[in-house]
Amino acid sequence: MMIAPAITPASELTISPRLAKNVRRNFTERVIEFILMLAALSAVATTFAIVAILLYESLGFFKTVSVWEFFTAKEWTPLFEDAHYGIAPLVAGTLTTSAIALLVAVPIGTIAAIYMSEFASYKTREIVKPILELLVGVPTVVFGYFALLFVTPLLQKVIPDLQGFNMLGAGIVMGIMIVPYIASVAEDAMRAVPMNMREGSYAMGATRFQTAIRVVTPAAISGIVAAYILAISRAVGETMVVAVAAGQQPNLTFNPMESAATITAYIVQVAMGDLPHGSIGYQSIFAAGLVLMVMTLSFNIIGHIVRKKYREQY
């Protein structure tokens, strides 16, 4: 029945030369893998470097300034003779501008996303979406210009006593800047909702609005929320718009009509001047940077978690 497993010379011949080649082949493969791994480790190195630098310089800063003062003092004037080191004004500025931006961006962005994904014709969407994505690519300094020289004058016509530098204009422009971001990510999330789910709803006799609100939005909700959170992180870390248009005076206020500095604006302002390496002013921007980093990092992590959940949906 079975023939005896005699080894035929032919099969011997075909196999052994291959084995000889293995050693060299395996070595090359290993070397390539090692090089690629080094490249991947650069990401880790970067993060470590960021954390290390921020911590190192901040440590120098906190040798001079107590952590208590940093978090409780109400003034931030590290460069004055009479220096105060309370981060609160910068945080207030950051939060106010970000809040305004989100107030503008979230509703407009969401509505635009729903419109594009559920109401607009295929053609409209195919044209509008890339244009929106272009908006994401516009350099922020240009938006700063726009806020300062276009929006603020416009606002001043409505609110006469608005300052030339103010958080309102900066916030609004930042909001508009973020709209495409939210619209695009949220629309992606909604588009990822399978067509058969929509057909399921329409087949039940639902209208477009019912389908959009009752089926598509809930299905895409985690994607949409992730878009919001990433937008917050973006607003908090945004630099040039506020640096240009919101003013650079730390000011502990939540009044959008006033001018105030954000954390980012402060860093820019200091960096523009020629501060000596190692001075307390120099160190202060790292301390501010550390606060910024912690804030955005938390948002990013939340966003990441939400997004991961949404990936697992279908």
Add this chain to the structure above:
Amino acid sequence: MDQVSHVTKAESRNLNFYYSNGAHALKGINMPLYENKITALIGPSGCGKSTFLRCFNRMHDLYPGNRYDGQIVMHPDNTNILADGVDPIEVRMRISMVFQKPNPFPKSIYENVAYGLRVRGGKNKKVIDDKVEQALRGAALWDEVKDRLNDLAFNLSGGQQQRLCIARALATDPEIMLFDEPTSALDPIATASIEELMTELRNKLTILVVTHNMQQAARVSDYTAYMYLGDLVEFSKTDDIFIKPKDKRTEDYITGRIG
């Protein structure tokens, strides 16, 4: 066998359909759907089965540029559901559909079934509760899910999801139910349960089902229509189609001959 007289529930009259790219997908189809019967549509891929089925609840209206020509008349009210004045939403409220892949909404089991009622403005909790239970029973799912109506529908197995979709469609008391290859995404066990369900549903409503699986058509349907290249080649009792089809083309298709 059973020579009872058949009531026509709906019929397509000289129905033509054109996709937005101009493709003439249906070519003058005349076909009845008999009340409380299951009619199966078979034919090679791309022959227009789904296209025909989707005319019945005007799914094609969701995509711009598609065009109907001809009539689908529903009885007893004699409405041509393709007429311009007839709102597709109204049609879909009378004719429900179950899709190829189970497509429950990302909601609870309960809310999935209640959806059609809510869309119709249903508010009364008691009424909805009753309807939901009734529909789930009708879809042979009640016993399996009655203790976890608030679970997410995605947590059900594929076959259960499909039965949930059937329950969802049932909840609004449709007159006709359309199935587009309802078991092609399911394993044999789930397939068997859906097929049994369909033959039970026949007592309540009229069914039109597209299937690739000839044996499935043979198993579940009372009448079978064979379509080819957008034409209706033969419409006969299922028993006849698979054992002694009238048309040579049907015979060739069914026996796997080169047409």
Add this chain to the structure above:
Amino acid sequence: MDQVSHVTKAESRNLNFYYSNGAHALKGINMPLYENKITALIGPSGCGKSTFLRCFNRMHDLYPGNRYDGQIVMHPDNTNILADGVDPIEVRMRISMVFQKPNPFPKSIYENVAYGLRVRGGKNKKVIDDKVEQALRGAALWDEVKDRLNDLAFNLSGGQQQRLCIARALATDPEIMLFDEPTSALDPIATASIEELMTELRNKLTILVVTHNMQQAARVSDYTAYMYLGDLVEFSKTDDIFIKPKDKRTEDYITGRIG
């Protein structure tokens, strides 16, 4: 019927397989593959058919943490292809595979077929040309593509793509060919052509095929193995399996009974 004596081309000996998550997917399988015969693997979803098949060309090595235990011995050289010292690449050069969905590379038809030769360091254009033609002929595709060898493979139909994949696997003169549900993504016409091709290929090599379609197993194979929950329940001549299986569990599966 044909009581010719069978040469064993390969056999699994007490083969166990564990996925990285610890799942014990194969439980001591002992099974021969007879030379120039087609062996079909059938069984319910998740029973380990694909897992078993993919042991034969050590596809599981691509994903970390998977573990083989036991042997697959190839004859006549008596090599245990699962042994630590044996390079999986060498195994794959002797045992080729065709997948469920046609998966041509996004390259020209010619390059798709030539790829296996190039990977082996083939440079001689004349030799490669010949091999490509031979493989395409072997896959019954030559006549359809000989005038457009430089076209992108994606431009072929599904059935043609699958035959291209077979040609690609053929080009390197494998001793065994593995098919994992090779027609489940194809329409009936393309399926028929692949099935005929398989029965022709049998003259040249040994074939192991996983299929969900019992009738396909009945049509194409000489031997059939029924697997259940990682066990090999029955290995018999195909004629026997479908008409008088030995094991009650096989019978239940084949006749669609509740096991």
Add this chain to the structure above:
Amino acid sequence: METNLHRSSQFNEELERLRDDVIHMGTLIENQIKMATQAYVHNDVSAALQVLDNDNQVNDLEKAIDDECIHIIVKRQPTASDLRLIMSIGKIVTDLERMGDETKKIAKSVRNLQKPLHPLPADMLGIRHLADLATKQLQGALSTFAHLDTGEARSVILADDALDAEFKATVRQLITYMMEDPRTISAALEMMTMARAFERIGDHTTNIAEQVIYIAEGRDIRHTSID
């Protein structure tokens, strides 16, 4: 053989109905045989005519069962024991129908015997014995089929020898009568027809028993001696 249920309850029902119909057909024939025998015993022409009349039902059942079989094949793609069952039923039904025809022959002979024929010397006990044996054979075959009991099937096949022997004895006896008194020839020939019909009925029961073995074991033992 104990069998599990199919996943499809409709398939279960269809197979059940099919089996029931076969049994029903068999029982019908059993009754026919009994009625024909009674007609013979009591010289009851109307009963004989009734038997002839009833044969339509047998014929209709044959066609209906064949139709069921082909429908199940189309619908269910049966395999293994299911397929063997259906294919065998196709054969069994033919045998049953032939039994029906044989019964008809018996009834016809009973009718013919009522014509003014020269009577046979004594009421033939052999015929009644043949009738008994044939009826038992049929009952055995049906029970064998109902339970797919291969042991019983083998007994049915073996028991047919007794019927054959009885038939031969009857024929010999009839020939003797004919030789002794040529006026009895016509009547004796009718009797011979009846005897042969019973003998054929026995043959058909062995066919059924062979099919039962095929259904249960997948072994085709036709034209082989059972061991």
Add this chain to the structure above:
Amino acid sequence: METNLHRSSQFNEELERLRDDVIHMGTLIENQIKMATQAYVHNDVSAALQVLDNDNQVNDLEKAIDDECIHIIVKRQPTASDLRLIMSIGKIVTDLERMGDETKKIAKSVRNLQKPLHPLPADMLGIRHLADLATKQLQGALSTFAHLDTGEARSVILADDALDAEFKATVRQLITYMMEDPRTISAALEMMTMARAFERIGDHTTNIAEQVIYIAEGRDIRHTSID
């Protein structure tokens, strides 16, 4: 009926082989009938024994064809005309096998006639006539099957009446002989068995013809009079 080819060339081959096997079996039986008839005409015991011997081939073919049918059903899930063909072949094969049995009976009778029996007054022309008619019927049935020609099938069915009439005439003649000379009874009974066998062969050809009509038209005309 003109038929297209299947997409699967193997299926085509399988059906072709099946049909060929049926024809082959039919031809085999035709030869058996001829040989048995020759044996009768020439009183050739060895030919008669040969016929008995050959019957094994017929039986084996029956089993082989049934096996082919069941395999095709498992492999191909035939429908419509293909399924009708296969199911009908299952029936036809049974008829052919029975014809084989009838031929065996003829051969046995030929053998028995060689024993020292009182000879019949004259060589019976009727038997040769019956043999001719039966052979023609079989040829007709086979040709009908080969061409799925329903017209021809109807002729075969109608032509069986002639065979029946001839049979009755022969029987009557034999009874006359028996009455006239009771010593001829044994021989006459053997002749009667032969005559009945030819008549039965004719019946089986009509069964085949009926199946051909079912294959070709899907109409089951068994037990109905054809119009």
Add this chain to the structure above:
Amino acid sequence: MENQNLTSTATANTSLMQNLQEVRDMIRRHKRKDIIFASVGLLALVLALLTLLTLFSDLVIDGYPKFNPDFLTEFPSRRAAHAGILSAWVGSLLVMLVTFLTAVPMGVAAGLYLEEYAPKNWLSDLIEINVSNLAGVPSIVYGLLALGLFVYGLDLGQSILTAGLTLGLLILPIVIVSTREAIRAIPASIREAAYAVGATKWQVVKDHVLKYSQGGIMTGVIIGMSRALGETAPIITIGALTFIAFLPPAPISTTAPFINFEWLSSGFTVLPIQMFNWLSRPDHAFQVNAAATGAIIILVTLLMNGVAIWLRYKIRKNIKW
């Protein structure tokens, strides 16, 4: 029987028609919401698009006077009318060159490693987490990193090299992520097919993975580069000079060894900084310069983004696995 049927049909008929009427009214009510929402949605969209249009046209109108070739060939100057952006665009170009050469090889290699090689262990998890976090780090923090590390730590000074490396790190996550996405779009079946004919890992990567992901990677690179071009904050943070009236040494010279690297350590400015600088001048005339520069930056970034988007759509259309 017949009669009874007819009457029951008739009643069914009337109730059905009444029912239909109710349904029609309800549908009409529901559809009103459709129209309202559609209008609001369109408005939102138009608002966003209008802003872009306004912004661009504002820049173009404001900067119009400076739209002449001189603007590109002049150095900045104290007199607004004579000021140009020669040093800025040359600076941008050189910085981008460094950025490209840093980010692309590293990013692609890292992406490849993560998708094709990385075993599932703590190290790959660590890398994974880092990449996704880096993508969310505000750009100004990169500035701080560069200030602490490159400028003072490694003493590279406020040079083109520093700026290029900084932006390189900044867009590294973009390149990595888009490389991974592009690689992930290649179905496992293609890879398995290649392995199944006996290819080694590197053969699979080189012959298939890299080849089929090229387009996607390129898209990511272009988007990253356009981002780098517009980045201002990190460059300010490293203390780039804003007033540069000279060009860095040419990278290519006519004498051997033909290539020099002095330009790497040269001081520089870039377009957005130049714009920012002019923007902070009180003199209105400089704001014209700023507007013109802004228009140019926008134009270039839009162009680059446009190319990337076009590329992406092309890929999506051409490759259907």
